[in-house]
Amino acid sequence: MNSTLQNLGAAPELAGISGWINSVPTNISSQRGKVVLIDFWTYSCINCIRTLPYLEEWHEKYPELVIIGVHTPEFEFEKDYNNVKSAVEKYGLKYAIAQDNDRETWKAFGNLYWPRKYLIDREGNIRYDHIGEGSYEETEKAIQSLLGVSREMSNVSSVDFSGIGTPELYLGYLFARAPLGNPEGFQPGNVVNYRIANITRANTIYLSGVWKNEQDRMVAYGPSRLFLVYKAKNVNIVAGGNSTIDVFVDGVPSNGVDVKDGSGSISSHRLYNIAEGNDYEVHTLEIDAEPGFELYTFTFG
Incomplete structure (x- = not known):
């Protein structure tokens, strides 16, 4: 089925990635024909940390979905590969993590926020853009729309901001x-x-x-x-x-x-x-x- 999500334009390519965890080096163009979720995060950000269980659940629940966590550091110590790898292991993340230490991918997407999620369709176009934590049901519906599947929604528990x-x-x-x-x-x-x-x-x-x-x-x-x-x-x-x-x-x-x-x-x-x-x-x-x-x-x- 065709998604009714708005086409927000072609997704930029990953740029300046200095390291990979859980994956060999890859890029967005090589994922054509697949739905891709890009998540900008950094491991000491509490807002990012609270989104990670949802991302990992979607990774397990939708094997046809490609998730790439773009780790863009806020502080100097977050550039250290071993620090990032320890955080990935601590939070049990199994999807691909790309180290964007020089913020080149961050700049390519015009991003200013942690966390931020983009959904890219099979033709390489951005079809969904969400800033911050929350809206997990909305995001999952967008995932299902682009994948063309219908499954039971995940349980959601959010902070009372x-x-x-x-x-x-x-x-x-x-x-x-x-x-x-x-x-x-x-x-x-x-x-x-x-x-x-x-x-x-x-x-x-x-x-x-x-x-x-x-x-x-x-x-x-x-x-x-x-x-x-x-x-x-x-x-x-x-x-x-x-x-x-x-x-x-x-x-x-x-x-x-x-x-x-x-x-x-x-x-x-x-x-x-x-x-x-x-x-x-x-x-x-x-x-x-x-x-x-x-x-x-x-x-x-």
Whole structure:
């Protein structure tokens, strides 16, 4: 049967791919006659991580569908092949992963977002384009339309974004979208002794102790602390460095996937879940960090 999805034009070719996982090198033109799903992602992105189970389920459910996960890094450590391979193994991904370390494929598609999915028909035309997570039923219907099949839809469980009142927060001086709460502010390349300030603003990061200002992260140079008033159920951080952190929510030791009874161990560069709550109310987070702790960003769920 013919799909009624709009034709959005010819798909660009994959470009500048530096490595492959789960596949020999391939390209879009060699997939003519097949339906292809392109997923732009990066392994420390919580929004991407939440879409991966759906992609893997579709890979198993629709063997006639070709899925290519284009891994375009946001941070420098995400360019490392072994880091990406470890993430692919951790999340049980069996479909092809292409490393787009120089963002050449990202630019060819004119992409600006993680995650983003494109569906390409058998003639090589883009027929579906979805930005962000969610809309899984809509995406699967588009897959079935292009494949010309009808199967039972997958179960969908999504995050309640309406309850989240804090946006993603970046720590690096080139990445940050908002100033620090401290009067010292960001000081590019410098090691700064931040004095604890009155915590007066929500969704604003306050530092205490000695931190080095890097382009994409803050690095603890001594016993250091961080405070944040946020509105969400769960708190995640992208972090690295070999260190231990103590985490408190409203003064009580936190628990999360990577933190137990307030204590967490940071080693590899990845996303860490440091707090899992029961509600979407306003809470105060405190992180006490040892020297060497590298903090890139906060995300919420």
